[in-house]
Amino acid sequence: MHIPDGFINTGVAMAANVVAVGGVGVCMKKAADTMEDRQAPLAGLVAAFVFAVQMLNFPVAAGTSGHLLGGVLATVLVGPWLGAICVALVLLVQALFFADGGLSALGLNVVNMALIGGLGGYVVFLALRGVLPKTKSGVVLASAIAAGISVVLASIGFWAEYALGGAGEVSLRAVFAAMVGVHALIGIGEGIITGLTVGAVMAVRPDLVHGARDLTPKLEVGPARPAVGG
Numbered sequence: 001m002h003i004p005d006g007f008i009n010t011g012v013a014m015a016a017n018v019v020a021v022g023g024v025g026v027c028m029k030k031a032a033d034t035m036e037d038r039q040a041p042l043a044g045l046v047a048a049f050v051f052a053v054q055m056l057n058f059p060v061a062a063g064t065s066g067h068l069l070g071g072v073l074a075t076v077l078v079g080p081w082l083g084a085i086c087v088a089l090v091l092l093v094q095a096l097f098f099a100d101g102g103l104s105a106l107g108l109n110v111v112n113m114a115l116i117g118g119l120g121g122y123v124v125f126l127a128l129r130g131v132l133p134k135t136k137s138g139v140v141l142a143s144a145i146a147a148g149i150s151v152v153l154a155s156i157g158f159w160a161e162y163a164l165g166g167a168g169e170v171s172l173r174a175v176f177a178a179m180v181g182v183h184a185l186i187g188i189g190e191g192i193i194t195g196l197t198v199g200a201v202m203a204v205r206p207d208l209v210h211g212a213r214d215l216t217p218k219l220e221v222g223p224a225r226p227a228v229g230g
Helices: 008-032 039-054 070-078 080-096 108-130 136-163 172-204 210-215
Strands: none
Touching: 008 039, 008 080, 008 108, 008 136, 039 070, 039 080, 070 080, 070 108, 070 172, 080 108, 080 136, 108 136, 108 210, 136 172, 136 210
């Protein structure tokens, strides 16, 4: 999914940079307005986990492999705005220090994985939460399905960018079939990993899962009751 330098022409890559900077800027503003104190350390852990798992590939089919994108995982755990920032930071570190995705293509990768995959996947998650049971299992299932769909959405984003400025000579139909077909399979792995991770956190600290806030009873502080007795 990481786009290398030169795969998409300069004009489209620069336009994606503008969209990425604007999108991340909005996320930063929204996160600053809504972030709770306890989310900050969790966001660091989520970013570190996504970074580590993105470095691990799993076999898919016909010699291809895939890895976790982590957009839905991050947004479900720490919220859409902070989650998208986490993924964008992971992509920045990977491009700067590990040559995983080109620097000129950084905006393209942020758009696909942080904005389309993360925020778009979170919209799918919310839609699924609306129809699935309001239980912990419902949250886990919604996160797993949304994660799988988010990978396909991100691959369609790549296809659209390739259609606008792809440097190759492969037909758009062939690129669409290859990208969406392979990433539909990768999405299965993404969904399983996301569901297991969200489920593990839900089992021990459901109050830390942003996407399950409606299941956690809110603590209300009231006036102290007078002591009974003399």
